[in-house]
Amino acid sequence: MLSKHFRLLLLVGIAAFGLKSPAQLASANDWPSWRGPHRNGIAVDETGLQSEWTEDGPKLKWQIDGIGRGYSSIAISDGRIFTMGSRKDGCELIALELDGGRELWATPVKGGNPNCTPTVDGGLVYALGREGHLVAADVVTGKIAWQKDFPKDFGGRMMSGWGYSESPLVDGDRLVCTPGAKDAVVVALNKKTGETIWTSVMPDDIGGRGKDGAGYSSIVISHAADVKQYVQLTGRGVISMDAENGKQLWSYNRIANGTANIPTPLVKGDFVFCSTGYGTGAALLQIRKEGNQLVADEKYFLDAKDMQNHHGGMIVYGDHIYCGHGHNNGFPLCINFSTGKEVWSGGRGPGSGSAAILLADGNLYFRYEDGTMALIEATPEEYRLKSSFKLATKNGKSWPHPVIVDGLLYARDQNALLCYDVRK
DSSP: OOOHHHHHHHHHHHHHHTOOOHHHHSOSSOBOSTTTTTTSSEETTOOSBOSOOOTTOSEEEEEEEOSOBOOOOOEEETTEEEEEEEETTEEEEEEEETTTOOEEEEEEOSSSSOOOOOEEETTEEEEEOTTSEEEEEETTTOOEEEEEEHHHHHOOOBSSTTOOOOOOEEETTEEEEOOOOSSOSEEEEETTTOOEEEEEOOOTTSOSSSOSSBOSOOOEEEOGGGOOEEEEEETTEEEEEETTTOOEEEEEOTTOOSSOOOOOOEEETTEEEEEETTTTEEEEEEEEEETTEEEEEEEEEEETTTOOBOSSOEEEETTEEEEEEBTTOOEEEEEETTTOOEEEEOTTOSSOSOEEEEEETTEEEEEETTSEEEEEEOOSSOOOEEEEEEOSOOSSOOOSOOEEETTEEEEEETTEEEEEEOBO
16 A cells, blocks of 8 residues: 555656646546447537548547457446457457557456457456356456356357357446346346346247347346336347346347347337347337236337348437448438338448447447448438548458547457547
């Protein structure tokens, strides 16, 4: 422990030489998990961003290489960046400095090229390997506090062969995640110790579409019908569990396909919107009480030709949904949330392949599979493409979701992490 006198001298020295303290290096707006603090893909506190770019794009502030292969995006908390990558010694959970990306530590996580975006909370960072190895590590040192093995500890399984991909959810004192077992499709764990709080049983009557096991989505919180619940897209479709005890509340099978159910559902009031690719489509569900039960009523279903989101994600903003439409495509699309009617379509857009999206300061950031980054105004009035540029690297399919924190745009590209300054 540092003495009070020494700590005072250290702070004086920092001030005298103009050095930055750890607190000064920390971000004002953390992005602690998959799709941000509210898991909706919206950077709500970001303002004063550029409304258009030159052909070369915004300034590349810094780039680092050597973080390994994988499609993990990044989390940012307390002056650190967290991601995952597969390097010569295997898959690792990696911590980087926020200012410049210098590596701080790396902790092994069993599995191949990772898909999970880490979740940060209360001094611990949580990461899930493709084989179902879940670790909780100290954010400062990377030392593992506890770990679980989904197949061994819960009988977990994936619906298909691309491996576990979710970003675990922290809610209060618990970590909620999806092993995908029949009697433990979703589990709530003590976030500090890993001890099981409850396990949720997959409903027998969910329906025959899809396959048993976890999907590739991440859990979101809903308060539909005044009941706090966890909503998840699994191999058999969308399910909902009581947040208190894990009891199954409702399920919806029609959205499931037998290959890969991927996009994280959207929640708004008493409604849940879900979509999958592989020729499936999209649906809006209204959750209501019927006696002591909750029921999910299908308000509309959209055929795949009208709307299907493969894996780039969807955003609900105001009364509209914005997304990339098409299997393995990112055709810009805006639909009315309540009716499902198309408001506008942007055709193919400036890039090709699937598009991972983000919303900040009134604009949509479409990151296409081919490495194109596009800026599209988030308005239902019409399709307005404002700018686009090519990312500085293309080390593989440009799938990881972009992140904006404190006016800086981050794009993970396999072995590289790019940081662009998009402030005005």
